[in-house]
Amino acid sequence: MSSWTHKKNIFIETMCDGYTFQKAFRIALVVGTMLNIINQGDFIIHMQFEKINYFKFILTYLIPFFVSTYTAININMNPKVGGKLIIPATLTCKGCNASVHVEKNTPIPQCSHCKNATQWKIK
Numbered sequence: 001m002s003s004w005t006h007k008k009n010i011f012i013e014t015m016c017d018g019y020t021f022q023k024a025f026r027i028a029l030v031v032g033t034m035l036n037i038i039n040q041g042d043f044i045i046h047m048q049f050e051k052i053n054y055f056k057f058i059l060t061y062l063i064p065f066f067v068s069t070y071t072a073i074n075i076n077m078n079p080k081v082g083g084k085l086i087i088p089a090t091l092t093c094k095g096c097n098a099s100v101h102v103e104k105n106t107p108i109p110q111c112s113h114c115k116n117a118t119q120w121k122i123k
């Protein structure tokens with residue numbers, strides 16, 4: 001599997017993952033509500049709903065949702081020692097080019113050569 005195909009699969013798997021979606025949804029609910037209260041709280045509290053900018057209202061929820069989802073994708077694309085992968089992958093050590101295959105939900109090992117200085121990339 002090419003690196004690009006693998007990264008595309010990670011992107012799709014992360015986007016479709018129920019846990020990632022739930023977490024992004026909760027963050028959007030909390031952060032979006034707080035920001036809407038800060039930005040348009042006067043209109044909401046005084047029930048002047050006709051004065052609310054609904055485009056900004058919706059956007060205020062969508063942005064934290066997509067930031068959270070983007071963060072999850074970024075974490076899954078940059079494997080760290082001790083972390084876990086959401087799909088199996090062959091990792092290549094940036095220091096010595098050694099490769100290791102890691103299964104889904106298995107802790108990512110150190111490179112047997114580089115030990116504590118291990119930095120993996122997806123092959």
Ligand SMILES: [Zn+2]
Pocket residue numbers: 093094095096097098111112113114115118
């Ligand atoms: Zn190494």
